Ligand SMILES: Nc1ncnc2c1ncn2[C@@H]1O[C@H](COP(=O)(O)OP(=O)(O)OP(=O)(O)O)[C@@H](O)[C@H]1O
């Protein structure tokens with residue numbers, strides 16, 4: 001059996017890793033969708049699809065499960081989104097998500113969806129992690145070591161701080 005788990009993973013954190021560990025106990029293979037793949041360099045979506053592919057690929061190496069990582073761009077039409085996902089991914093039997101819209105779209109398309117309780121959601125939330133990076137607070141213990149390595153490699157903390165400064169000053173983004 002093959003499972004599908006999609007997220008923006010901005011960044012991939014220990015809550016996601018916990019989900020993957022649980023999913024790995026239930027399926028033979030995993031398809032990990034990198035959502036909003038076309039988005040990057042904003043405070044909500046600082047990392048590129050390629051950077052997130054690196055984070056996820058390296059992080060899930062600790063589990064003994066074949067994992068296919070597939071970037072998936074957003075569409076303007078929710079009604080055809082599941083077909084869009086299927087067109088980009090290996091076939092899967094069950095989808096995992098706690099995102100209400102994702103759950104609804106898969107269920108309407110007749111795909112089995114499994115949800116699970118949020119794990120340490122007080123700290124394991126992308127928004128909280130990005131805020132910690134901007135404010136210079138501790139964040140590295142909340143993500144897998146492999147994700148720390150990728151964020152260092154791409155100088156991600158400096159990027160997200162610069163984007164936040166630009167936003168705060170009401171400036172247009174530039175490549176300077
Ligand atoms: N701590 C967590 N425990 C279990 N599932 C989680 C946790 N955090 C996120 N998820 C689930 O993982 C999937 C992908 O989440 P996503 O990448 O949006 O992370 P997020 O932490 O919710 O980030 P953001 O704050 O940027 O929206 C969603 O189904 C989400 O509900």
Ligand SMILES: NC(=O)c1ccc[n+]([C@@H]2O[C@H](COP(=O)(O)O)[C@@H](O)[C@H]2O)c1
Pocket residue numbers: 006007008009034035036037073074075076077078081097098099101102105
């Ligand atoms: N119409 C669409 O493009 C559509 C619909 C539902 C979910 N999605 C994407 O799926 C991903 C879901 O992940 P999150 O649970 O992290 O929000 C997001 O990237 C979201 O943009 C896209």
